[in-house]
Amino acid sequence: MDFDTLHALGKTELHCHLDGSLSLRCIRQLAKMINRPLPASDDALRQLVQAPADSENLADYLKTFDFVAPLLQTKKALQLAAFDVVAQAAEENVRYIEIRFAPAFSISGGLSLSEATEAVIEGLHQAMTKFDIVAKALVCGMRQLPNADNQAMFRANAALLGNGLVGGDFAGNEADFPTSVCAPAIKTAQALGVPLTFHAGECHCPQNIAEAIFLGIPRIGHATACFDQPDLIQKIVQTHTTIELCLTSNLQTKAARSLDEFPYQALKAAGAAITINTDNRTVSNTTLTHEYELYQTYFKTTAADFLAFNLNAINAAFISEPAKQTLRNRLQQDYAAFL
Numbered sequence: 001m002d003f004d005t006l007h008a009l010g011k012t013e014l015h016c017h018l019d020g021s022l023s024l025r026c027i028r029q030l031a032k033m034i035n036r037p038l039p040a041s042d043d044a045l046r047q048l049v050q051a052p053a054d055s056e057n058l059a060d061y062l063k064t065f066d067f068v069a070p071l072l073q074t075k076k077a078l079q080l081a082a083f084d085v086v087a088q089a090a091e092e093n094v095r096y097i098e099i100r101f102a103p104a105f106s107i108s109g110g111l112s113l114s115e116a117t118e119a120v121i122e123g124l125h126q127a128m129t130k131f132d133i134v135a136k137a138l139v140c141g142m143r144q145l146p147n148a149d150n151q152a153m154f155r156a157n158a159a160l161l162g163n164g165l166v167g168g169d170f171a172g173n174e175a176d177f178p179t180s181v182c183a184p185a186i187k188t189a190q191a192l193g194v195p196l197t198f199h200a201g202e203c204h205c206p207q208n209i210a211e212a213i214f215l216g217i218p219r220i221g222h223a224t225a226c227f228d229q230p231d232l233i234q235k236i237v238q239t240h241t242t243i244e245l246c247l248t249s250n251l252q253t254k255a256a257r258s259l260d261e262f263p264y265q266a267l268k269a270a271g272a273a274i275t276i277n278t279d280n281r282t283v284s285n286t287t288l289t290h291e292y293e294l295y296q297t298y299f300k301t302t303a304a305d306f307l308a309f310n311l312n313a314i315n316a317a318f319i320s321e322p323a324k325q326t327l328r329n330r331l332q333q334d335y336a337a338f339l
């Protein structure tokens, strides 16, 4: 399929970070609101907000996020940011998206942990009235923060569940903060009834994936380190764990040092529920259409595969069964001409 066809295909995205996906136009708008000077040329700005081509690891990649954090400290900024990311997704025919962000990184201007989320939800709602897309929010605990902080964040946000907020995640510094360290906050989120996904396997540590599954988490972001672990892949299949693959991001963080270390083929062959995601549209300089193009080029992924991955995403989405059925019908229609 050519790029225009891939662009036109209906899509779904479970794994997209708000702060890593702001358009340059939105970054300029938010910077202006706080009188922060930015380079005049988009090329120069891009250098500041994209992960460096020579990132050595996840920690290196994550440094890029420090640049936008000060821009996301007011209700208005978070609303505009959420609207902006949904608009980008709708433009490439994403029918359903879950957008995640860390409330703890948006409270230095005086917002509370739940006000930050309310602002994101407001932006998502505004975008849904304008575009043909369903957009929901996930709140991220951060691995490097104390469990008490992540627990406070989930407690503060639990009341918003079902009202635009549909679940939670843990992101951040995996190399220094393994899954076991986060177990108390994971258990708190689960006790509060927060559906969870979880970043794991970006640092050549399959144990972090295994522990997340053991803790009962039904979706794993990345899971890259399972690529040469047949027993773990079997576990993923047996437990019906859905995997949120992020190809470009993995090559940048060196979670996969080559395509051979990317687990797509091994997971697909084993019958695992995989999904395709951008992770960070701006930091990784990608779009979902571009990711589809890469899968097609590298792995000969077909329209039937793409449909199957979209249906996997719908199955694992943190929304009601009737809402899922509406999206499934829509995607079946989208792909009918290509199968």
Ligand SMILES: O=c1[nH]cnc2c1ncn2[C@H]1C[C@H](O)[C@@H](CO)O1
Pocket: 017, 018, 019, 020, 058, 062, 065, 100, 101, 102, 105, 140, 171, 172, 173, 199, 202, 249, 279, 280
């Ligand atoms: O790929 C990632 N792995 C771990 N953490 C990540 C990744 N992409 C973004 N993050 C972090 C940085 C953001 O500030 C935070 C919330 O979106 O999530």
Ligand SMILES: [Zn+2]
Pocket: 015, 017, 171, 199, 221, 279
């Ligand atoms: Zn991520």
